[in-house]
Amino acid sequence: MTVAKEMVRQNFNVDAVRADFPILHQQINGHDLVFLDTGASAQKPRQVIEAMVSVMQNDYANVHRGVYSLSQRATDLFEASRHKIAEFINAPNEDAVIFTRGATEAINLVAFSYGQRLGPGDEILTTEIEHHSNIVPWQLLADRQGAKVIFAPITDNGELDMDATRDLITDRTKIVAAAHVSNTMGTILPIKELAELAHRVGAVILADGCQAAPHLKVDVQDLGVDFYAFSSHKIYGPTGIGALYGRPEILADMPPYQGGGEMIETVEKTGSTFKLPPHRFEAGTPAIVEAVGFGAAIDYVNSVGLEAAGAHEIEVCSHAEKLLRSMREVELLGRPNSKTSVLSFNVKGAHAHDVGTILDQQGVAIRAGQHCAQTVMDRFGLHATARASFGMYNTMAEAEALAKAVAKTIEIFG
Numbered sequence: 001m002t003v004a005k006e007m008v009r010q011n012f013n014v015d016a017v018r019a020d021f022p023i024l025h026q027q028i029n030g031h032d033l034v035f036l037d038t039g040a041s042a043q044k045p046r047q048v049i050e051a052m053v054s055v056m057q058n059d060y061a062n063v064h065r066g067v068y069s070l071s072q073r074a075t076d077l078f079e080a081s082r083h084k085i086a087e088f089i090n091a092p093n094e095d096a097v098i099f100t101r102g103a104t105e106a107i108n109l110v111a112f113s114y115g116q117r118l119g120p121g122d123e124i125l126t127t128e129i130e131h132h133s134n135i136v137p138w139q140l141l142a143d144r145q146g147a148k149v150i151f152a153p154i155t156d157n158g159e160l161d162m163d164a165t166r167d168l169i170t171d172r173t174k175i176v177a178a179a180h181v182s183n184t185m186g187t188i189l190p191i192k193e194l195a196e197l198a199h200r201v202g203a204v205i206l207a208d209g210c211q212a213a214p215h216l217k218v219d220v221q222d223l224g225v226d227f228y229a230f231s232s233h234k235i236y237g238p239t240g241i242g243a244l245y246g247r248p249e250i251l252a253d254m255p256p257y258q259g260g261g262e263m264i265e266t267v268e269k270t271g272s273t274f275k276l277p278p279h280r281f282e283a284g285t286p287a288i289v290e291a292v293g294f295g296a297a298i299d300y301v302n303s304v305g306l307e308a309a310g311a312h313e314i315e316v317c318s319h320a321e322k323l324l325r326s327m328r329e330v331e332l333l334g335r336p337n338s339k340t341s342v343l344s345f346n347v348k349g350a351h352a353h354d355v356g357t358i359l360d361q362q363g364v365a366i367r368a369g370q371h372c373a374q375t376v377m378d379r380f381g382l383h384a385t386a387r388a389s390f391g392m393y394n395t396m397a398e399a400e401a402l403a404k405a406v407a408k409t410i411e412i413f414g
């Protein structure tokens with residue numbers, strides 16, 4: 001860690017952060033809750049909860065429609081969230097940010113709308129490290145358009161094999177779709193380099209930022225991506241909402257994803273005309289309360305400081321990793337050089353689900369299974385792993401509680 005990073009980390013106060021998360025202060029199965037499943041969905045600070053309650057109690061009405069003051073207030077709050085998200089990822093303006101139901105819908109939107117320009121023989125390059133959300137929409141697109149999905153391989157360390165990837169990006173490639181951060185191993189993928197490779201052959205690139213935005217500073221312009229997708233619930237906000245960034249000149253040329261109210265300019269029996277982005281892609285009444293909560297989550301992360309939180313999470317995760325690596329019976333998945341705060345592991349002779357259950361009996365909540373990443377499991381010849389993923393509220397003591405609970409599991413399995 002550099003001196004500057006170390007100074008930022010030292011200014012981080014995990015106790016103050018924990019005090020903001022009411023749910024963490026409870027016992028599960030007679031033990032203090034140790035929540036290590038933030039990668040699946042993060043817990044919510046009271047600032048987010050209060051913002052959502054407040055909009056429902058004081059400012060709620062449908063947005064973009066009413067001529068009355070309350071509707072105007074709700075619209076202002078809704079659009080203020082869009083503005084916060086645009087600033088958070090350094091989008092050139094808020095019209096480049098589309099509200100979706102989550103990262104999954106964001107990726108489906110691009111596959112459905114942008115994907116219409118693909119034809120037979122065209123290729124979509126994704127990777128073996130992806131969440132199913134960044135594979136299945138492309139397979140559906142390939143089936144519709146007669147295109148083909150190609151998988152860039154990953155190495156034994158759990159990194160993208162860049163030599164192989166370079167060879168796979170060719171004139172046939174029309175879309176490159178890659179995770180910014182892996183949900184199984186925390187690997188940070190070289191998105192900027194992938195963007196350069198994609199653009200060199202005239203392709204566009206979509207980065208799935210679900211596991212990146214809560215932990216790393218994201219700058220969509222610096223990364224050079226054309227699309228960036230992420231979910232609110234993984235960044236301490238509510239479920240049911242996410243964001244898609246799209247490069248404005250590309251969005252301007254994309255057809256609607258769904259039809260309905262809010263997205264049209266005119267509707268006649270002979271046909272309809274559509275609004276400009278982002279509204280063209282937001283058919284129907286949006287998730288108004290959730291959008292306000294999403295904005296409050298961005299405010300919260302900004303107030304804590306993403307860099308300080310990220311450095312803290314790495315420290316806690318590295319401590320857990322060191323403790324787990326010291327146990328002969330534990331096998332960790334991958335060893336990427338550049339990673340965030342996620343650990344996938346197995347205990348020899350025990351199924352990941354049993355590990356998860358025994359850990360739960362000790363108050364430690366982890367995820368067990370395929371993590372919606374079957375191609376990763378296949379790559380490593382596994383059926384499942386246990387996964388501990390860390391958020392800004394986790395402590396060094398919790399890393400130790402994880403190790404202690406795993407040691408107990410080893411004892412039980414002999």
Ligand SMILES: Cc1ncc(COP(=O)(O)O)c(C=O)c1O
Binds near residue numbers: 039210211
């Ligand atoms: C890397 C990655 N991409 C996409 C998703 C899908 O996100 P959502 O279910 O919020 O749409 C997840 C969720 O676990 C993820 O980890």
